[in-house]
Amino acid sequence: MARVVALVALVILLMVASAEIHVSALGVNWGNHAFNPLPPKDVVKLMQINGIKKAKIFDADYDMIRSMAGSGIEVMVAAPNNMLYSLANDPNAATAWVKQNVTQFLFQGGVDIKWVAVGNEPFLTAYNNSYLNTTYPALRNIQTALDQAGHSEVRAIIPFNADVLTDSPKPSGSRFKPEYISQIQPMLEIFNRTGAPFSVNLYPYISKYQNPDFPLDYAFFSGTTSPNVDGTIVYQNALDASLDGLITALGAAGYPNMAVMLGEIGWPTDGAPFATVELAGRYMQDMITHLQSGVGTPLRPNSFTEFYLFGLLDENWKSILPGPFERSWGVFYYDGIPKYPLNLNSGLTNLAATTLKALDYPPYMKAQFCVLNDAAVDKTNLTQNVQYACERSDCTALNPGSTCSMLTENASYAFNSYYQSQNQDMNACDFQGFAKVVTTNPSQGLCRFPLSLVPTAKSTSGASTLRLDSGVLALTLAASLVSALWTMAG
Ligand SMILES: *[C@@H]1O[C@H](CO)[C@@H](O)[C@H](O)[C@H]1NC(C)=O
Ligand SMILES: *[C@@H]1O[C@H](CO)[C@@H](O)[C@H](O)[C@H]1NC(C)=O
Ligand SMILES: *[C@@H]1O[C@H](CO)[C@@H](O)[C@H](O)[C@H]1NC(C)=O
Ligand SMILES: *[C@@H]1O[C@H](CO)[C@@H](O)[C@H](O)[C@H]1NC(C)=O
Ligand SMILES: *[C@@H]1O[C@H](CO)[C@@H](O)[C@H](O)[C@H]1NC(C)=O
């Protein structure tokens, strides 16, 4: 009898354990392009209190990786695009990269590095084919270096943007674009050999932003008045259609069963039309439920796709060239406060519902804000001062329809945004006498006036690089804008 009980207990344990496997299909993208980003130890705490078990970062920042040692979090580190050339042309560079950025952390009780992302959306149109010929050899050299170092559990992937696929209206017609196929084909051979998935970033939000006629209900998961009928298959949501388009293209390239991974998926909350807390909360919840329920897609029913939310935190120092929504992709604000209720366990039958938990003690600087001094009577130069502040900080919340667009004037928000970005330097709250420091938080409802986090010293110096994520389709950059941004970020 005792034996039977023990056996039943074991079976139940195994069932719980297999539910855990489903939990781990959800990960987050952790980017840190912010003024005084939340320190790594606080980010790790935030992930832990919310049961997040996978994190993808955009570089190989020592402090970020090291902070995840012993945390139980599975990590994807990345070699940024600006390293692809050297990694492609020099196998020793790949060996050194793996040694410093992977091997170093794989000690007992160290960091659970599972993936190395080689580049980030290297074939994005905005990059002008700059990385076309170096991405595959860089992938090959990194995977070889991983193999030679004996890290059989670590696999190299490429986070692709969705426009590596042809613009087929029907998923069944989807193929890799002919200009990329000679490079992608040998990558698929590597993924097939190592068992790595084909990773792609998907953004129905950007489809809606670029084309307001895109039916909103087709981006969501509650049925649509505009389904995509493809032969006998009726697609009710953009995500399934995109996934099946990729699966079709993989099949046409000879790998019909290759696993797919969603490297980035999300919905922003501010700065542009349709970027609202309400829509984002709904999208994220329904998308998570859909992916975790295991319904799969019409071409792959009853399957799970590993997916990484974009993103964990807002990043107010990101380039807004792709759109003014770029700094507001976080599920949490920059300080670890959730934007909307979200059950990360939804769709999982064996786990209790939960809701996002806030970081208890975000490391804020003193409660000081910089606002318009109403005593200033001559308003002659006010507009120029507001403009000065906004050009040097983040004012996307003031855009029409955004969270602070209801303010009767922009000056207080703009001045405060600049003042916080200057670590509350007294001299950064003058603006020709227009501004003054106050200690009461001027935030109103969803319009949050930022309060800077305490700057943290880094143990290694990381150069700031321009990162354009989100499957920015067919985006072309004016060279002058790019150089302006570099100046800003530098
Ligand atoms: C490790 O990664 C960092 C961040 O990308 C990079 O700066 C550094 O050069 C890499 N190390 C080697 C030996 O390539
Ligand atoms: C892209 O290529 C065009 C023409 O080859 C060139 O004029 C432009 O400066 C390039 N842009 C970038 C961002 O490299
Ligand atoms: C990539 O290689 C092809 C074929 O060798 C060549 O035509 C093309 O110019 C190369 N592109 C770049 C950006 O180096
Ligand atoms: C690799 O591809 C072959 C041929 O398509 C397939 O039979 C095999 O299952 C694939 N391997 C993996 C690990 O997916
Ligand atoms: C406006 O700014 C200019 C240049 O910064 C300055 O010379 C001028 O005195 C200002 N005007 C007023 C009314 O403050």
Ligand SMILES: *[C@@H]1O[C@H](CO)[C@@H](O)[C@H](O)[C@H]1NC(C)=O
């Ligand atoms: C505030 O800034 C936004 C965004 O630049 C602009 O659209 C709006 O007109 C400004 N409002 C006022 C009162 O200046």
